[in-house]
Amino acid sequence: MSDIQRHHSDQRLSRLVIHGNMVYLAGLTADDRKQDMKGQTIEILAKIDKLLAEAGTSKSRMLTATIWVTDMRDKAKMDEAWIAWVDAKNVPARACVEARLGSPDTLVEIMVQAVK
Amino acid sequence: MSDIQRHHSDQRLSRLVIHGNMVYLAGLTADDRKQDMKGQTIEILAKIDKLLAEAGTSKSRMLTATIWVTDMRDKAKMDEAWIAWVDAKNVPARACVEARLGSPDTLVEIMVQAVK
């Protein structure tokens, strides 16, 4: 068995990669893109919870997060969901910048690194 | 000798940084910018192969990849080259977002982390 574990892979990417005690998630987006930025963020954060649990860790052990939003004027909506979700005593190093994403109705994408 | 090895450095950046068993590449772009997004991606992926080999590893051991494309509508062209190149059983955690890059004819930039 390889020392690198890859899960939820398609032909382009793995959503979860584990090496030693390091856990890397792909840039995750919402499936239900009719939602606004807050709704999409909530859906993504639930995906992160699930993947981190699968790796044997949790949001309290995130090291970094990179967040892309399609419209910086709506960043407060993403932050509302983010602040309600994070472990307030264990927040990661984070960057949030604006970018157009994989489809026009994808409003936010989040990529995190965590440790077991 | 330092425990950090840096190769192909100019005054701003190193294209290859090695620390322990971790390998970090710079954001790489194509030299021949007359190529379309697929051609530029193929050139970049060949550079990644070469740098990872120099570090004693390969594309099969990538952990993460961040890809920037200048026009998300052309993402399929990048993906065509990407899918043909990656080790299908060992794909990294990946994010792909839109961004303007270092020169107007630079259509794609890729930054990866791998392990030896």
Add this chain to the structure above:
Amino acid sequence: MSDIQRHHSDQRLSRLVIHGNMVYLAGLTADDRKQDMKGQTIEILAKIDKLLAEAGTSKSRMLTATIWVTDMRDKAKMDEAWIAWVDAKNVPARACVEARLGSPDTLVEIMVQAVK
């Protein structure tokens, strides 16, 4: 005590996260946004110096840097400050792309990973 140390945290992010010998900084921006891109970069780099020192390391031990600029045509101004600042013999793997940032007058944001 946790094996992850987090410093300069607010409700959303920690500016400095330390795990083992790895050091992760948040995406940092300038406070004085009346400055041009060079001035803002100089202010950010001073913040990086301070945070890395607090973690017991320095700019000579950066592994990666991601730089976002709001206008790629001004990248040379960022690079001028960057080149004057980096340890010329120990430059990190780096990517620099264009993105709109947290406020309209934020012209540059930098996120680094380093090792102790």
